[in-house]
Amino acid sequence: MMGNLFSYFYQFADVFSFLVLSAAGLAIIFGMMGVINMAHGEFIMCGVYVTAATFHAGLPLPLAQACGTLVAALIGMVLEVVLIRPLYNRPLDSLLVTWGLSLVATQGTLVLVGSTFPGIGTPGGGFEVGGYGFSVYRMVLFAASLLVLAFVYLLFMRTRFGVHARAVMQNAGMAQALGVRRSQVYALSFGIGAGLAGLCGALYAPTMSLIPTMGASFIVEAFVTVVVGGSSVLLGTAPAAAALAIVRTGLNAWYGQIIGQIGLLIAVILIIRVLPDGFSGWLAKRES
Amino acid sequence: MPAEPVLEVKGLMSSYGATPILTGVDLSIGEGEIVALVGRNGVGKSTTMRCLIGLLRASGGTIHYRGQDVTRMSADERARLGIGYIPQGRDVFPRMTVEENLQVGELIGGGRQRSRMDLVFQYFPILKERRKQVAGTMSGGQQQQLAIGRVLVGGPALILLDEPSEGVQPSIVQLICRVLRSIRDDLNTTILFVEQNLDTILSLAERGYVMEKGRVVARLEPRDVSQEGVRRHLLL
Ligand SMILES: Nc1ncnc2c1ncn2[C@@H]1O[C@H](COP(=O)(O)OP(=O)(O)O)[C@@H](O)[C@H]1O
């Protein structure tokens, strides 16, 4: 009984953390700048590879993961300045550019690193509840997803940067007329979004085999969560991830993985029919 | 030798797309003056203000602020030099609280000076009372106080104010005029404001400029700032 209940929670936590961690960076970049970052999966992949490489070079895993996060953030900031910045008023062009970026990153990794890369064993071992076995590291991932949500909340609601970023989001011209440097806010936001993608990769690096196309295994869930959540990480991503995780965990348990995946996509279609602006649009409307 | 003007505008031109709107705006405003910019609807008063803060590019002419050529500077640079802009329609950040709106204005003047939030709360007590309220849910008069407070927190040397009385009840307009006067008296702040409402013009302006079809066509000298003087320029 106890083991059964915990097993449901565990599966929910597992799906929820995957959705939150894979979507947070994508949602920030879309919510702040309206850019649909098609290279999101490759920022995740970057986090994975840098983590693995620095880990094999001798760094302890947490430090290697920090490296993966930071490198993705830095690359994100540089790319924002060089490629994305000229395209802010041209959403289709920025979509194409980031898509091109993702192709270059995938193929470049294939050429430079090869089709496989030595992985990292999952740390932490297992624990038992009511006769069932569970992985400690999955619980670490769940905690990390909650920390990411808390980080995003504090960053946007409790810091000076957050106030400026929200001002730019709500009325960019007025924010500039009050002295906010829009380009700086955008570069930082893009860096934070890319860094969160890198963090996602860094955290999942010890759970996967490393191939240059691995970004794709995050991308469906990331986009689905952002589509359902809408443009706000705070009001959107978290409730969307929770709702989708409940649907998926339930279907997985009763009908198996395939039905779980299909059910998830059907749920997305239904939610979008009812709430065209996602959860955050719906919550924002209810507020006003 | 007279002191250097705070704002000196010469032959300012600007357009929306291919449509020329401003065809030659000249203004010169000294430190601590309160100057009105008047003219009928659609003559380009708001367009002038947007050019002065830098939200709209000037296609000709020059803008000097305290002796420095700011014509090609971005809006955020101008704000950080100490120009505070309050647009027509106020443009408060609707989904941020009063306090957060005020925090954005702290960048005006460079962001290193002490915040004047307490002073703003003294001038506009309603803002202190409602500091946790979301700005979009406030009345027009309260939003106007917030928009003015938002530039005052940074301690601007020049305030550009576009139609402060529009959609605001008379008692609040009086409060706003009182506050602007004491800002000028206490801090020697320079104020350029656009206004259509005669009472507001008369209670605030010391002199003014009259615009017609994209250019400044006349000056209102202090002796012209009277019922008849302003009427003559606006209605004839
Ligand atoms: N965003 C805009 N795009 C095109 N034309 C505009 C825009 N804003 C104002 N105009 C035009 O510019 C002229 C001047 O407008 P404005 O400066 O707002 O006048 P005022 O503030 O004196 O009433 C008007 O003819 C108006 O139609």
Ligand SMILES: [Mg+2]
């Ligand atoms: Mg106007």
